[in-house]
Amino acid sequence: MRRSNARGSELSLVSLLLIFVVTACTAPAPSLSNGGGMAATRGSEDQLARGRHLVVSTACGDCHGGGSNPAAFGWLDGIRTPEQEFKIGPFTTRARNITPDNATGIGRFSERQIFNSLRYGLRPGETPDVEITSTIPGQGNFPARPKYLAVPMPWPAWRHMPDQDLWAIAAYLKQGVKPSSHRVVDSEGPPDFWASEYTVEKIGPWPLPAYPTANETGR
Amino acid sequence: MCLAGAQGRAIIGVVPTLELRILIQKVMLAALLASSVTLGAASRPGSAHALPADVASLNPPLLVNRSSRPKTVEVNIVAAPTRLSLMPGKMTEAYAYNGSVPGPTLEVREGDKVIVHFRNDLDEPTTIHWHGIHLPFEADGSPFHPVAPGKSRDYVFTVRPGSAGTYWYHPHPDHRTGFLIAKGLYGGIIVRAADDPLPKSIAEKLLILSDNRLNPDGSIDFPEPRSHHAAVDEENGREGNVLFVSGKVMPTIRIRRGEVQRWRIVNASASRVYRLAIPGHPFMHIGNDGGLFEHPVDAKEIVLGTGERVELLVRGTDKPGERRVLRALPYDRYIPQTRPDDWKTTRDLLTVETTSEPPPAPVLIPAVFRAIPPLDIAKATATRTIVFSQGMINGKKMDMSRVDFTAPLGATEIWAIENVVGMDHPFHLHGFQFQVLDRNGVAEKFRSWKDMVNVPKHETARIIVRYDNYPGKWMFHCHILDHEDHGMMGVLEVK
Numbered sequence: 001m002r003r004s005n006a007r008g009s010e011l012s013l014v015s016l017l018l019i020f021v022v023t024a025c026t027a028p029a030p031s032l033s034n035g036g037g038m039a040a041t042r043g044s045e046d047q048l049a050r051g052r053h054l055v056v057s058t059a060c061g062d063c064h065g066g067g068s069n070p071a072a073f074g075w076l077d078g079i080r081t082p083e084q085e086f087k088i089g090p091f092t093t094r095a096r097n098i099t100p101d102n103a104t105g106i107g108r109f110s111e112r113q114i115f116n117s118l119r120y121g122l123r124p125g126e127t128p129d130v131e132i133t134s135t136i137p138g139q140g141n142f143p144a145r146p147k148y149l150a151v152p153m154p155w156p157a158w159r160h161m162p163d164q165d166l167w168a169i170a171a172y173l174k175q176g177v178k179p180s181s182h183r184v185v186d187s188e189g190p191p192d193f194w195a196s197e198y199t200v201e202k203i204g205p206w207p208l209p210a211y212p213t214a215n216e217t218g219r
Numbered sequence: 220m221c222l223a224g225a226q227g228r229a230i231i232g233v234v235p236t237l238e239l240r241i242l243i244q245k246v247m248l249a250a251l252l253a254s255s256v257t258l259g260a261a262s263r264p265g266s267a268h269a270l271p272a273d274v275a276s277l278n279p280p281l282l283v284n285r286s287s288r289p290k291t292v293e294v295n296i297v298a299a300p301t302r303l304s305l306m307p308g309k310m311t312e313a314y315a316y317n318g319s320v321p322g323p324t325l326e327v328r329e330g331d332k333v334i335v336h337f338r339n340d341l342d343e344p345t346t347i348h349w350h351g352i353h354l355p356f357e358a359d360g361s362p363f364h365p366v367a368p369g370k371s372r373d374y375v376f377t378v379r380p381g382s383a384g385t386y387w388y389h390p391h392p393d394h395r396t397g398f399l400i401a402k403g404l405y406g407g408i409i410v411r412a413a414d415d416p417l418p419k420s421i422a423e424k425l426l427i428l429s430d431n432r433l434n435p436d437g438s439i440d441f442p443e444p445r446s447h448h449a450a451v452d453e454e455n456g457r458e459g460n461v462l463f464v465s466g467k468v469m470p471t472i473r474i475r476r477g478e479v480q481r482w483r484i485v486n487a488s489a490s491r492v493y494r495l496a497i498p499g500h501p502f503m504h505i506g507n508d509g510g511l512f513e514h515p516v517d518a519k520e521i522v523l524g525t526g527e528r529v530e531l532l533v534r535g536t537d538k539p540g541e542r543r544v545l546r547a548l549p550y551d552r553y554i555p556q557t558r559p560d561d562w563k564t565t566r567d568l569l570t571v572e573t574t575s576e577p578p579p580a581p582v583l584i585p586a587v588f589r590a591i592p593p594l595d596i597a598k599a600t601a602t603r604t605i606v607f608s609q610g611m612i613n614g615k616k617m618d619m620s621r622v623d624f625t626a627p628l629g630a631t632e633i634w635a636i637e638n639v640v641g642m643d644h645p646f647h648l649h650g651f652q653f654q655v656l657d658r659n660g661v662a663e664k665f666r667s668w669k670d671m672v673n674v675p676k677h678e679t680a681r682i683i684v685r686y687d688n689y690p691g692k693w694m695f696h697c698h699i700l701d702h703e704d705h706g707m708m709g710v711l712e713v714k
Contacts, residue, residue, distance in 0.1 A: 103677065108606045108639045110614055125640040129614030145450055147609075183677070186641035188555040191451060 043171035051172025054165055058158060063095035076177055077105065078184035086152055092188045093150040101179035114170035115163075119206075121148045121155040121198055135206060147193040156203035277470050278425045279407060282323045291332045294325065296347065298390070298404055299340035305403075306461060306468065309437025314341060314402035320466050321427045321487070322406025325388065327378050329413050335374040339366040345399055346372075348391035349408065350526065351508055351652070351670040353379045356691020359649055362393040362619060363692055382652070383412030384510030384668070385483040385528040387427070393619065397457060397489050397700030401431060401439060405487045416511070416589060417481065418582040421532075424472060427485045428493055428523070428568065430459030454557040454609075455642075456490020456525070456699035462547070464569045471570040474535035477578035481505075482531045486523045489700040492643065492673065494548040496520035497533070497571065503584070506530035509652045509668025511588040516665060522550065524645040524673030526698035532584065539575035544568070552643035552675070554609070591666045594654050594683040598631045605636045607644040607674060607697065607707070616706030622692065623709035630713075631685045638674040644702065645673040646680070648711070650693040653684035671698060686713045 043051070052070065061067045063084075066075035074080060078097035086093040097105040106114065106124065113124035116132055126147040134140025149155055158166075190196075197203075212218035286293035296316050305311045305320065316322025327333055339345050344367050348360035354376035357364065366372045386408035390399040407425050432440040442448035464470055474480055482502075486493055496519060504518040505511055508528050521529050537543065547566040553559065603624060606613050613623070626632060633656070636646045652668040659678045672680045696708035 102637065102639075103679065108608070108637060113614060123609075126609035126611075128611055128616050145453070186555050186676075191447070191454075191557050193556055 043168075043175045047168045047171050048176040050165065051168035051170070052176055054161070054169050055172055060098070063153075064098050065095070074180070074182070075099075076173070077101075077180035077182040080182075086150075088151060091150075091190055093152065094184050094187050095153075096184045096187070097180065097182050098173055099177050099180040099182075100174050101181050104181050104183045105179060106173060107179060111167065111170040111174050114173060115166050117149060118155055118161075118166045118169060119159045119163075120146075121153075121159070123147045123149055123193065126193075146195060148195055148198050150187045150189045150194055151197055156198065159206055160208065277465050277467060277472065278324070278423075279321045279427070279465055280319060280323045282317075282325050286334070290328075290330055291334070292325075292327045293334040293336070295336045295338075296322070297338045297340055298345055298347075300342075301403075303403075304437075305431065305463070305466070306433055306437050309433075311403075311433070311437045311439060313439070314399060314404050316404060316406050320403035320405075321429070322388070322404065324407045324409060324425060326409045326411065328411045329378050329380045329383055331378045333374075333376050333378060336371065337366065337374060338371045339368055341399075342368050343395065344368065344392050345390045345395070345404070346392050347374060347388050348649075349374070349376070349386065349388050350647075351384075351386040351528075352376065352408070352410075353382060353650065353652060353688070355689050356650070356693070359691070359693070360388075360391050361649060361692070361694050362391060365392050378410055380413070382509060382668075383410045383415065384506060384508065385409060385425070385485060385530060386508075387485045387487060387528070389487070391694075394704045397704050398441070400487070400489060400700060401441070401457065405429065407483075407485055409483065410510070412510075416585050416587075417505075418584075420579075420582060421479050421481045423481045423483065425465060425483050425485070426569070427463075427465045427487050428491075429463045429466075429487045430489075430491050431461055431463065432457065432459040433461050451557050453701050453705055455553060455559070456701045458489070458491050458559070462566055462568060467569075469567060469569060471572050473572050473574045474533070475574050475576045475579055476535050476537065476539065477581075478535045479582055479584070480533050480535075482533055483528065484523060484531065485528045486525055488525055490525055491547075492525065492550045492552045492645075493523045493568075494520055494550040495523055495529075495545065495568075496548055497543050497545050500533075500536070500543055500571075502534075503532040504529060505532055505588065507667040508670050512665055512667050513589060513591050514587050514665075515584065520548065522673070524643070524671060524698075525700075526645055526647055527671045527673065533571070535571075535573050537573040539573050541573050543571045545571060554640065554642040554676075591654075591668065593666060594631055594685055596633070596656070596683060599633045599683065600630050601626065602633045602635065605634055605646070605695070605709075607636060607638045607640070607646070609640045609642070610702055610705055610707050612696075612707055612709045615709070617696075617703075617708040619710075621710065622712045624711045626686055626711065626713050628686055628688075628690050628713055631683065633681060633683050635679055635681045636672065636674050637679045638676060641676045643673055643675045644707070645671055645698040646682075646695070647671050647698040648682075648684065648693065648695045650689060650691070650713075651684050651686055653682040656681040656683055690714045 056068050061076060064076045065078055066072035077099045079095050099105040100107040102108050109124040110129045113129050116122050116127055117124045120132060127143055130141045132141045134142045136142060137146055138144040282294040284292050298316055301313055301315045301318055302310055303313055313320060337347055344365040346360035346365055358374045358376045388408055389405040390396055407427050434440045442452060501517055501519045504516045523529055545568045547568055549563040638644050652670055654666055655663045655669055655672055657663060658680045674680045690713050693711045694708055695711055696703040
C-alpha cells in the first residue's frame with residue numbers, strides 16, 4: 001500500500017488499521033441511513049492525510065478553488081468568476097463546489113458516489129449509491145444510460161488510481177474538508193452529458209491492458 | 220381589473236336560484252353560441268377548433284351515483300382501449316375511463332362512503348390511485364395492488380370531513396404510470412363540503428390541464444425506448460406539443476361582466492409546470508391541493524406544479540365581447556443539458572370571453588373561509604431527510620420489496636425534501652395531507668393542506684405530516700411521471 005508523503009513512517013499497527021479501513025470501504029454496499037449520502041465509515045487520520053495529499057498533488061484546487069493550498073480562501077468550494085469557466089464549443093463547464101456542504105456542495109452524496117464518479121466518471125447526482133462491478137451499461141450496476149462528469153474533469157486519468165486512493169480522496173472530501181456554502185451555477189453541457197466523449201477509443205480501457213504492451217519494454 | 224376590494228371581499232354577481240340561473244344560462248348560451256360562432260372562430264388566438272368549445276360542456280361528465288342509500292356514492296369505472304378524437308378532425312387510439320378523456324368526474328361530499336367498482340379492460344395491469352385522498356392502504360391504488368387485465372377491484376373509502384377540495388384519479392402501476400396517463404387515463408375528483416363558505420350561486424369550472432405529444436395523424440407519439448428522444452423524456456419528463464384543458468384545445472369560457480366564477484384547476488400533465496396568469500387580470504387564490512385556505516389571497520400568477528391543484532375566483536370585468544387568454548408563462552424547471560429550446564414560449568390555454576348577458580347580482584365572498592389548525596412541530600417525533608437527485612431518492616432507486624422509512628400510526632413527523640440537482644422535482648406523499656412549513660428557509664406565507672410540493676432546483680422544502688388512521692405502505696415520489704416510473708420513489712410504512 002502506498003503511503004502519503006505527510007505520514008511516511010506509521011507504526012505497523014496503524015498500517016493494519018488502514019488496511020482494515022480500506023477493506024471496509026471497498027466491501028459491498030454499506031447501506032444508506034436516512035438522508036442519503038452518508039459516510040460509510042469514518043476515515044482514519046492516515047486515510048484523510050492520504051486523500052489530502054492526492055487532492056493537492058492532482059491539482060483538484062486548480063479548477064475547484066484554492067489552488068494547491070488547503071489554507072487558501074475558497075478551498076475546493078467552486079469557481080468564483082466567469083474567467084474560470086470552461087467554454088467548450090457551445091457548452092460551459094463550471095467546476096463545482098466539492099466541499100461537503102449539503103445545499104451547495106457534495107454533502108448529500110455518499111463516499112461511494114464520489115468513488116464511482118472518480119473511477120467511472122459517473123455524475124453522483126444521477127447515479128445510484130451502489131457498488132459498481134462492470135463498465136458495460138446495464139450490467140453490474142453500471143447505469144444503462146450513464147451520465148458522465150463534464151469535460152475537462154480528468155477522471156479518465158485518475159480512475160487508474162488504486163481503489164484505496166480513490167476512497168481516500170472521497171473520505172477527505174467528505175470528512176476532511178469543512179462545508180463551505182457557495183453556490184456555483186450548474187454547468188451547461190450537451191444533452192448526452194458528455195457520454196460521447198467517453199468511449200474506450202477516446203479514453204482508453206479500464207482496467208489497463210497487461211504489462212507489457214507493444215509500446216513497453218517489459219522490464 | 221381587480222377581483223374585489225381588499226377588505227370587504229364584496230363581489231358583484233348572480234341570480235335568485237341555482238336552477239333558474241342554470242336554465243337562463245343554458246338558453247342564453249345557446250343563443251350566444253348561435254350568434255358568435257363566426258366571430259369566435261375568426262378571432263380566438265391559437266384555436267384549433269372550427270367551433271368554439273361550449274362552456275357548458277367544458278366540465279367533464281359526472282360519474283353516475285348508482286346507490287340509493289344516503290351518504291353513499293357507488294360508481295362504476297371501466298378502463299378500456301378506445302378510439303376517440305383528442306384533436307379536432309383526428310382520431311386517436313387511446314385508453315379511457317368510461318369512454319371519455321378526461322374520465323368522468325367523481326363528485327362526493329365529506330363523510331360519504333364511496334364504492335368504486337373498477338374493471339380493467341386493458342391488456343396490461345393497472346390501478347386507480349385517488350390522488351390526495353385520505354383512505355385505507357388497500358384503496359390507494361398504489362403499485363402494491365395491481366389489477367390484472369380483465370379483472371375487477373372495488374375501491375372503498377369514506378371521505379374525510381374537512382377534506383373538501385379538488386383531487387384527481389389516475390393509474391399508478393409499477394413503471395407504467397406515465398404511459399397510461401398519456402394514453403388518456405385521468406379524471407377529476409371534487410369533494411364538496413358540508414358547509415362550503417362560498418356562495419352556492421357561483422358557477423364552477425373544472426379545468427384539468429394536460430398535455431400530450433401527438434403526431435399529425437392524431438396518434439400519440441411515444442419515442443423509441445433506446446432513442447435520444449426517450450433519454451430526454453426520461454430526463455425532463457415527457458412534455459406534449461398539444462395542451463388540453465379538460466380535453467379541449469383552447470376552449471372558451473364565457474363570463475358575464477361582474478360575474479364571479481370558481482375555477483378548480485388540476486395539473487394532470489406528466490411533467491409540465493404551469494405558471495398561470497391572465498395578463499392584466501388578477502385573480503383570487505382561494506385554495507390548494509387539500510381545499511380552501513383560511514382566507515383568500517390576491518394573486519397575479521400561480522405556479523402549478525405537476526399533480527397540484529388550485530382553486531381560483533375569477534371575475535368578469537371586461538366589456539361584452541372582449542376576450543382575454545389564460546396563459547402558461549415560461550417557467551424554467553429544466554436541467555441545463557436538456558432544457559428545451561422553446562422553453563421561453565408562452566402557451567395559450569383558454570379564452571375568457573365576456574358575454575353581453577346582464578350583470579348578475581352581487582355575491583359576498585367571506586373574508587374567512589375556515590380554520591386550518593397547524594400541525595404541532597413540538598409533537599414531531601422524527602425529522603426525515605429526503606434527498607432528491609436526478610431519478611433517485613436518497614441515492615436509491617425504487618424497490619417494491621424495500622421499506623425506506625417506518626413510522627408509528629398517529630405520529631407527527633417533519634420531512635425535509637432537499638433537491639440537490641439542477642431541475643425541479645415535485646414531491647408527492649400518498650395517503651396523508653401535509654402542511655408546508657417553509658421553502659428554502661422562508662416560512663410558508665399561509666397555511667394549507669397539501670399532498671404535493673414542487674421543490675425547485677437546489678432548494679429545500681420542509682413539510683409536517685401526521686399519519687392519521689390508516690396503517691400501510693405509502694409511496695412518496697417525484698411526480699414527474701417519467702421519474703417515478705424510473706425509480707424516483709420510496710416507501711413509508713406506517714404501522
